[in-house]
Amino acid sequence: MSAIQFSKSSDAIITLTFDSPNQSANTMNADFRQAFNAVTQQIKAETQIKGIILRSAKKTFFAGGDLDEIIQAQPEQATDFFNMVEEMKANLRYIETLGVPVVAALNGTALGGGWEIALSSHYRIALVNPKAKFGLPEVTLGLLPGGGGIIRMVRLLGLQTALPYLLEGKQFKLEEAQNLRLIHDTAQSEPELIEKAVAWINSHEKSQQVFDVKGYKIPGGDPRTPTVAQLLAIAPAMLREKTKGCYPAPEAILAVAVEGAQVDLDTALRIETRAFTALATGKISKNMIGTFWHGLNAIKSGASRPAHYPKTKTQQVGVLGAGMMGAGIAYAIANKGIKVILKDIQLDAAERGKAYSQKLWNKKVSQGRMQPEQRDQLLALIQPTTQAADLAGCDLIIEAVFENPQLKATVTQEAEQYLAADAVMASNTSTLPITDLAQASRNAANFIGLHFFSPVDKMQLVEIIKGQYTSAETLAKAYDFVLQIGKTPIVINDSRGFFTSRVFGTFVQEGLRLLAEGIHPAKIEMAALKAGMPVGPLAIQDEVSLTLSEHVANEARKAKQVEGQVLAPSPADQVIHTMIHEFDRAGKAAGAGFYDYPTNDKKQLWPGLKHWYKAEVEITEQDMIDRFLFVQSLDTLRCLQEGVLSSVIDANVGSIFGIGFAPWTGGAIQFLNQYGLSQALTRAQQLEQRFGERFKAPELLQQHARTQQAIV
Structure with a gap:
């Protein structure tokens, strides 16, 4: 089955329907490129074409590039990679310059390469869908839009307007896309979407991109325009202040945008491909794709969740302690529509804990991101109380009181009497061993650690800590709960300080x-x-x-x-x-x-x-940089060697989202992999000799340096 279905109506309108086989979403993989080349040749052979419609057979329009392919691209393959991208872009450009109207019928999300395909059309119609997102998020994976996205966004919006979307990878909804005039019309149903596409083609005998019209000028002016030149004089310094030189992608995007705005479109597209190839075959994009795409997706798919236990949904959660952490946890839970019993020893303290959620939701309402009715519904889910008996019916209780073992034992024993026999008791401790805290529990098998990070409303990671007696079923329930509230779980074995x-x-x-x-x-x-x-x-x-x-x-x-x-x-x-x-x-x-x-x-x-x-x-500054990165990565490796960590995925994701380890590295373990394991061992030995035993290479690093096998 071809990734693109070609059809031609009796009135000479060609429809290209994207439908990548064996995938839930369309991507620019080898199947797509082969199919796109084939349909382009079919179009070239046609003698009569009235217009072209680009549409999707999937639930979304197009997901983007094939990251599995990109992560495999090596520097020695740069020429082949460059030519591959250029061929695909040439096919897009051929269709774009054919002279007939080209319409993108967007039935859902179009990101990355999908949005670039949409931008190559002359007219874009989108299905009204509050979940649909558009944009070019490549920079968040260490890449740049390589399918013409930079060049077309700059020509359509101007440098000043386009750069924030390109440099920040900002995604946007339908209303914003319409305000930017990047989407021209909407439809309420898929049949209407196609009807409108056909109608627009029928009303335009000929068509071309606005920026291909002779005399077209980039909105706001090109880089030589005084106001734009003034912006560009300080933009590199401002960008460097943000990236600190760690991230080549934003700097490459800025360079491509500025250089591309000063030459003809075909030359600009080639400049973009060169920069894209350099990033795609480089280490940093591979580090970031490996963790931010493959790693996070693996966690969401249950990589560290015990198998063979049915998925569970938590209905009601008790939170003990309405301080900063307890209030934040209550917000995160209620924000996903789950009832929360927020208990404190003083009712006014519990009420203040609830008020924290109200403050956050009020802000969303003022920004137009939430309706007042929705805020009120969520607020009603939080019940402040001083009575332990109100915890009856909770299938999970999380204590979030001060880091004092005696206090935690007291509140655990008070609350547990109201828990169902198979319900879970959790502690939000950040350092105290879960096995020790579980001694106060009536059922250590149902006791687990759920370490949230402050501020809870912004921090995505939750460290799930297994005590010595925590059951696999309890771990599975905790894992499901963390995913249910939209957080990212990593699983840790018990020890002081955890990971x-x-x-x-x-x-x-x-x-x-x-x-x-x-x-x-x-x-x-x-x-x-x-x-x-x-x-x-x-x-x-x-x-x-x-x-x-x-x-x-x-x-x-x-x-x-x-x-x-x-x-x-x-x-x-x-x-x-x-x-x-x-x-x-x-x-x-x-x-x-x-x-x-x-x-x-x-x-x-x-x-x-x-x-x-x-x-x-x-x-030297490099010595200081290496001390910061190696002291963390070596200790992370010790955690893996000691069994505190069970997986490299949890190590990499947890180090970035939990402690802010340099994202460009892909995480604390990937830092060692990308450094080169033999070189990392040598550097660790140098640091140990000069600065102390804390830099001593773990045996695991020595083993992998000998075998030259990546730590995975």
């Missing part, structure tokens, strides 16, 4: 170690940003509070003492102790930490950090 808190701590501690060594704090923060971390370690330490870090370090030392070991304070611990007890600076919440927080100004590094600064101490 994310443990590895996150290595990043922050490395920044504090650098400070203790005498490195200027501004250099430390900048090196972290250039490594690809979203925030510097000193800024993050202020956010989580120095007192919390001191508490966690003290608890870790106590645990080691119980095991008969002595854990001496690290240089980072000593910095925190000095900040709190000598300088009275405990972090952002306290109004003063490594940064000052002026009331009406941006935060600034505290000048008092000169206490540690030693001008004579020198370290």
